[in-house]
Amino acid sequence: MANFAYIRVSPADRGDTQQINALKDFKIDEWFQEELSVKERRHPKLQEMLRSVKEGDTVYINDFSRIAKTTIDLWKIIEELENKNAHIISLKESFDTSSTNGKQMLDMMSIIADFERDIIFERQREGIAVAKAAGKYKGRAKVVVPDFKDYYEMYISKKINKTEMAKKLKVSRPTIDRLIKDFEKTNLL
Secondary structure, rough: OOEEOOOOOOOOOOOOHHHHHHHHHHHOOEEEEEOOOOOOOOOHHHHHHHHHHHOOOEEEEOOOHHOOOOOHHHHHHHHHHHOOEEEEEOOOOOOOOOOOHHHHHHHHHHHHHHHHEEEEEEEEHHHHHHHHOOOOOOOOOOOOOOOOHHHHHHHHHHOOOHHHHHHHOOHHHHHHHHHHHHHHHHHOO
């Protein structure tokens, strides 16, 4: 069981001294230090740390804002650690996933992350509705295959399956399902 520390500083920060001082008493086996601007989404040291963590390990952070920018991102990181049976401890928030209180906070975070995700999707739907009303959003172009009857007959005669058909037509499996459904509705009535 190893102890990891994750520190993230932006170029505008005064440095990492405060985070290191806060975590130095925890017998850290490996430090992962990231220097990123606030707008950067890539976190190579975070990904390296997550790959290194094994069952029973503990990740120490000074506060949640150092490891994630949104509740959803934070939840994904914590969920990944939990799936490995590893723990995370955040000093500022007094958060420890190995404790009963930490597990309850984790459940609350899950609810908050779901709520945040729902709000994002709702805003997206509202934005699309406004754009459609203004004639600025047409949606994705519907896939049309002029010779689909030939593919459909090969599928029905079991010469190809849906996955093979999707590869040949360079479309997704759900698109194949829709094409088959539409074809059957219009041609087999």
